[in-house]
Amino acid sequence: MRVIAVLNQKGGVGKTTTTINLGASLAKSGRKVLIIDLDPQANATSGLGLDKAIINNSTYTLLSGKSSFNTSVVETGIDNLFILPAVPSLAAAEQELVGVLSRETVLKNAINQAKFDYILIDCPPSLGLLSINALVTADSVIIPVQTEFYALEGLGLLMQTIQRIQSGLNPDLKLLGVVMTMVDSRNALSSQVIAEVKKHFNEYVFNSVIPRNVRLAEAPSFGKTVFEHDKWSKGARAYKSLAKEVMNRG
Numbered sequence: 001m002r003v004i005a006v007l008n009q010k011g012g013v014g015k016t017t018t019t020i021n022l023g024a025s026l027a028k029s030g031r032k033v034l035i036i037d038l039d040p041q042a043n044a045t046s047g048l049g050l051d052k053a054i055i056n057n058s059t060y061t062l063l064s065g066k067s068s069f070n071t072s073v074v075e076t077g078i079d080n081l082f083i084l085p086a087v088p089s090l091a092a093a094e095q096e097l098v099g100v101l102s103r104e105t106v107l108k109n110a111i112n113q114a115k116f117d118y119i120l121i122d123c124p125p126s127l128g129l130l131s132i133n134a135l136v137t138a139d140s141v142i143i144p145v146q147t148e149f150y151a152l153e154g155l156g157l158l159m160q161t162i163q164r165i166q167s168g169l170n171p172d173l174k175l176l177g178v179v180m181t182m183v184d185s186r187n188a189l190s191s192q193v194i195a196e197v198k199k200h201f202n203e204y205v206f207n208s209v210i211p212r213n214v215r216l217a218e219a220p221s222f223g224k225t226v227f228e229h230d231k232w233s234k235g236a237r238a239y240k241s242l243a244k245e246v247m248n249r250g
Contacts, residue, residue: 005138011125014181024225025243027080031117037086049223107133140176208241
């Protein structure tokens with residue numbers, strides 16, 4: 001089983017889009033995949049067609065000990081793809097975990113019964129206790145980076161956080177790769193940002209890049225992955241390519 005945290009403390013970089021569509025592509029290749037929605041905004045949950053208003057068991061109830069792992073995981077309607085959904089009350093967990101013994105390992109301990117080929121954790125856009133729990137649980141990290149002027153801003157702090165986790169709570173944690181998102185091939189800035197990121201991260205940058213794509217942007221509003229929305233779109237092809245790279249880097 002491989003556990004991958006999809007993390008960037010900046011919002012709007014394609015983190016949830018990457019989690020959902022990478023997960024769907026891995027599932028379509030025959031792997032059993034679980035998405036853990038660890039973001040109180042619960043966009044991965046609604047993006048897979050679940051109604052946040054009627055969810056009983058969630059990542060919040062799991063972390064607070066009110067539900068078990070098995071009773072919290074639900075089917076998505078896509079073969080091999082499951083989700084541990086989130087609800088907005090997950091925001092309270094950040095505060096509640098502060099007083100908990102071994103608070104950084106609550107998620108890891110809660111999912112120790114899991115039997116999946118891949119678990120993808122959609123992290124919140126912060127480096128608080130929820131993200132720390134994800135990094136302690138994961139064996140590797142994928143960092144989505146948007147091709148914009150301030151792309152590298154904050155990545156130094158993120159890498160320092162990963163290194164702190166490696167030096168203490170999770171020495172097996174590795175950087176799986178950096179994926180460039182919202183790439184506009186007609187825009188010179190996109191090429192400049194990709195070159196700059198490659199200077200810093202070298203071979204860790206995935207060859208697959210995620211384009212700006214209308215079908216990709218539309219899909220969550222229908223509660224679908226890009227493969228259900230338009231499997232022939234550029235976005236779908238890009239995530240299929242990324243899934244192959246992820247499997248090969250295993």
